[in-house]
């Protein structure tokens with residue numbers, strides 16, 4: 001069975017000696033390995049204000065704390081995402097207003113965002129779902145016009161691009177995840193990329209109780225309570241080794257995704273998803289719309305290929321139950337499906353997948 005998701009771990013001879021060294025180094029918490037990983041990741045993204053944390057969820061939570069979202073505020077978000085996008089908003093006490101999606105892409109619809117803005121809107125949360133980049137030209141315009149910050153949940157979008165640059169350089173807050181099945185895993189981990197130096201300094205305190213790492217522990221003076229969200233040297237060492245393989249791996253996702261874009265464009269019963277101006281996906285999952293989805297999935301299953309949606313639309317959870325009508329999502333949610341696209345999908349696999357789809361179901 002060709003799976004939809006699969007963790008990549010570097011070859012043992014490459015990874016295990018490095019893990020062993022750090023485990024017995026006498027320094028396993030946040031230290032030099034973390035700072036080296038931050039330095040390398042920041043250079044990759046092209047943004048000096050990137051901080052590591054112990055999950056993508058922690059990155060989202062810190063972003064919301066920096067913005068000051070809380071009870072009485074509203075945050076505009078999307079229901080087509082993994083739950084942490086929205087549980088973190090709920091944790092702050094802010095109310096979630098779900099914008100509808102663009103019927104063609106499943107990504108948050110800027111027009112719907114605009115309709116939900118009130119004087120209580122504290123942030124706009126957008127998700128580059130499956131590695132496809134949202135309509136940032138329009139979202140940036142809205143952010144500027146109404147002076148509302150945007151958080152980009154880029155858990156699926158490592159090395160996706162906007163205006164030729166990697167995601168992580170555009171909005172005031174961009175959050176990455178290194179959870180098991182993402183483009184790159186440190187087992188668990190994440191990054192928050194910022195645009196402002198003062199917020200970068202505050203975010204570092206928020207990830208470690210509110211303490212300033214640069215000041216001696218006995219001289220420290222907490223002014224704002226923080227969390228225990230920092231990354232440790234062990235996860236960072238895994239990240240450093242992963243980065244040696246990252247380009248090669250992500251290029252495989254992209255090459256497979258572009259292969260499907262070309263090979264499936266005239267396949268009957270299939271509608272491909274268009275990409276917005278100035279955006280380039282990194283194809284964490286390959287997403288398409290199909291007729292008679294249950295039959296499509298069963299047919300691929302019979303041919304040894306996993307195909308499926310991945311997340312429950314979040315407004316189906318009692319916690320997020322919403323009165324907002326999401327007419328486009330209602331339609332998109334019944335039609336879309338993901339097919340395997342990642343580093344484990346070989347040239348032979350992808351040809352087989354296209355062949356099975358083109359034969360019909």
Ligand SMILES: *Cc1c(COP(=O)(O)O)cnc(C)c1O
Pocket residue numbers: 054055056057058081082084085127153155156176177178179188189190
């Ligand atoms: C994985 C994921 C997260 C959270 O990341 P963790 O590292 O698991 O905390 C956030 N948003 C989306 C869309 C995700 O897929």
